[in-house]
Amino acid sequence: MKKYYYWIILAALIIVLILLPKPLIVSPTVSTIITVLLGLALAGVLVLTLRGHMIGRRTVFLFIGVSLTLPFFMNYRMPIKVSPEVQTLYDAIAKLPPGSKVLAAFDYDPPSAPELQPQAEAFMAFAFKHNLKVIIMGLWPQGPQQADMAVTKVLQEPEIRAKNLRYGVDYVNLGFQSGNEFVIQRMGTSFSGMFPRDIYNTDYDKIPLLNGVENFSNIDFVFNLSSGQPGTVEWVQIAVDRYGVKLGAGNTAVQAPSVYPYLSSRRLTGLAGGMTGAAEFEQATKEIGKANTYILSQSFSHMVVIAFIIIGNAALFVGYRKSKQKGA
Amino acid sequence: MDRLKALLFLTSVIILLCLPAFSQTDAPTRLVGDAKPAIESPAGPPSVEAKDTKNDDGSAIDVSWQLSPDDQRLVTKYQVLRSKSSTGPFEVAGETTKGQHTYTDNGVKVGESYFYKIAAVYEIKSTDSTSVTGKGESQVIGPIKPIAQWFNMRRLNVLIWLLVTCAAILFYIMQAKSGKELYVRKIAGIDAVDDAIGRATEMGRKVFFVPGIQDMDDVATIAAITILGRVARICATNETMLDVPVSRSLVMVTARESVREAYGKVGRPDAFKEDQVHYVTDDQFGYAAAIDGMVMRDKPAAMFYMGGFFAEALILAETGNNAGAIQIAGTNQPAQIPFFVAACDYTLIGEELFAASAYLEREPRLLGSLKGQDFAKGLFLLAIFLLLILAMFGYNWVSIMDVS
């Protein structure tokens, strides 16, 4: 019997969650109470550790799950300061004159969407509102699909729907091409050689937006959303180093550190890293979206991780004291 | 030895071959022309020049022109017009915004000759996207033939630095072969390989070797397969069960080759079962999920993570840590080294992964190459200081390190 009651609890929990009133929003006062309770629970764990009861992995997992889930039900917004690298990225895009051609390279997949999709949506909204011509392509199979989702979502915004932008004239999606960094290399000589047709199978030279666009020399700016390889590193190594392209990038937080050296050597004009980068980019482009709501959960989970680092060091300290007592 | 001589001879022949390429400077034919001023169309650029783009495969021509006198007042854009004959139909090779006076035309083929003229265009775009344009054209110039060079002069400095680095590595390899004793510092991670497998033998449990998720087109994976060969040899002698789940089929074939040879070398070819090295899935996280499952069920005593790893590094290492295995990791991905440092017992940092096979094999020539790498490091450190000191005295030679 013991083996199966896990499953019964799980099923019961799911049914209860489905029956709850929707949407479930908690007032700000209750939100602060929850936050205080979470803090007290962490302090309790610290006291436990100092008294010698070391907590296991699963307690850490429980706190992380709770700290990420609860903020979804709170309505409370955090003040966000735009960091220099996001500001330079925004400035580079903002100073592009209307009608300039921007290559949007989507090199990520659904698992990295939480950090990069908000940036994609903010970028598309900003580009369409400022009449930038967007050419979408991707070195990852799912990249152009993510771009398509961002474009369809942004086109529903009233201000953009009013401009009735047309596919093939204001934006185009050339789809995915395998071959990693060799795709960028070939695009240096000829876009049409690498992308003979767009995702709707229209020939390259039948697309009005693309006539006269032979290679990077006809592109005013490249915006690359990347979560791994091939990604921003390859775009810097080939597009910037060999073809002198102006490149701005949005990266997942894990990818950003390895791209920082290119930022400080000005081969990358700007970088929005991780969820905070996404929230800052939304703030800079004034296209507030999902990233700003996630940032609250982020802050909670970061505080939990920091708390457990302190608890971990407390456990170390208790260990020393015990060994010193035994040793003395 | 003969192969080294062949390499050096081959490289010197190539350099000699390239010399004539430098002498080919084609004097561009330049005619000064004057364009007929239309009523509202701007004056054409007074002079045009076109010559072969240097250091390329002959598929580009650099076109430059003097700005049209009406550049500021009237011109909205310049059109670079190209044709196969001086009078023939001209097509638009490309456009630039006003104020620009150079354009690289990449749409040309080596061996054919082309004629160019530049049109200064004054274009007014009305709302319903029809436009009225005035055009002033320059004189036609040509014929220009794009030439493919045999040596990219911009990369001469890279060639010199590469030859010096390779010469250093080869020198110390040859020196090591002559039996000179070589000191090599201790790397904890590599010394731990033996007792990690020893622990697995005592506990009668498996050894897992995870060669990363990159394919055979990554040098880190090749280094991982080399280390796998050494680990397999130790496992074969200790009669420990070695399990190698791989993420790429080419890596599976190569790894099977390497492990079979290793078992053969220690005289136990029969103990090698081909399914020890088995393909799981090409997918990064499918691979991580499968290995996590295997680790929690088989509870291996030792785990090796060698090669190219990305986000799945911590999934593997944290689960392995939870299963109580000794974990030794090595990767060439700087972003993943912190996770291996946090979750594994020993971590080979960057270059140490590439040194592991030399350490494990103790073969003089491999150890010699490490000394060659150190020489190159010393050279680069010296270069940094010299360039800085030179810069202090006003000589900015940093361009010798340029990469183009």
Added chain:
Amino acid sequence: MKREIPLIITFVAGVAFVLQYFIPHYPFNRFENIFSDWFSIVGAFAIWLGALSLMKLCLLNISKKSSDWPISLLIIVSFLAIVIAGAIDGFHGLNNVPATSFRDPGTNFDWLYQKVYTPLSSTMFAILAFFVASASYRAFRARNTAATLLLFSAFFVMIGRVPVGDYLSGWLPERMQLSHWANWLMAFPNTAGQRAVMIGIALGTVSTSLRIILGIERSHLEG
């Protein structure tokens, strides 16, 4: 003879692909593109060996009636499901005008991709959040100077990268605020360490590549 030919092939390919970096002239300028095409084709052939190896292991489990044979059956069934779906959608797509791809929205392959593959893949990626927390709890303990530096730099970057950092240190002058510490750590010390590791890796790669090309390092071909 069987052992010499591969070494010669490796040597010639290695030297050719080093020279192509320096020689723009045809055919050297085509080498990188040719290698990328050849590599994808060889990979596409080789994956058949991989799939056969996976299937063989699963069938072995089923025939031996080992304890978890239904699991192996499930692997085979889900493999065949998406392969057949992809094949049918692909071949149907060929004779559509214009030809559609097996990946297009609306195909069964895409349904399996959106509803089965993507949730599994993104959730497996997501449980890293739990592992990062447990790894921090266990590893960031001030045992010695190195571990202490690891701890403090992680601490400052974590607290600086989230608005809470500025919330707490708002009263300090702009340059002293926590988010600024995080940016400083990422921009300078992190860049220094990354560069040292990158240069090390580069020299390790050059040395290993040279050893491979000259045939000194050949265990990948014979153990």
Added chain:
Amino acid sequence: MDSTLIGTWLAALLTLGIMSFIYKDNLYYKICEAIFIGVSAGYWFITYFWDSLYRIAWIGIVHEGRYVLLGGVILGAMMLTRLFGKIGWIARWPLAFIVGATAGLKMMVYFTTNAMAQIHDTVYDTVTAFGGGDLYNLIGRLVILLGTVTGLVYFYFSKEHKGLFGGVAKVGTWFLMITFGASFGYTVMSRMSLLLGRIDFLLTDWLKLVK
């Protein structure tokens, strides 16, 4: 019950299955793992088939007449000789080519972008920092210079890390530790946002508890 509802429920159950692994390895996880292995292996098998075999090899050779691609097909066919034991050794030839070409290609990519370019940037930034007046940037550039140099010294193999040399290597280790701590801390955020994405899916799309 239209297909999106089935799809959402299927995705949610698979998500919970994988998440159950952090509690402990169980049957529910084993089922999801098996589906994941099968579907992901099949996904890449078909992707390779259509994107490489069909789009590059078949179309390239038959429709576009790029006969150079036949080289890839020949090498690929040689790989398949692994299936027949006796002549399996021919498979070493394509491997030898790939390994050789990779060694040549990656030697140049890493030597230029990861070694020379980084040295160039270190010197260039330090020189410009001296030129420019900004003290903050100057200190930062000197820190990068110190960290890069000491870090490189740490990677010395053939010299005993003793005395002054050992001291410099120790400082190098400290810089490496700061780098690893910083990029670990920086990455915690992106891992949390991944889990956020899944929790958002469960709460918004599946349970519809949150707008």
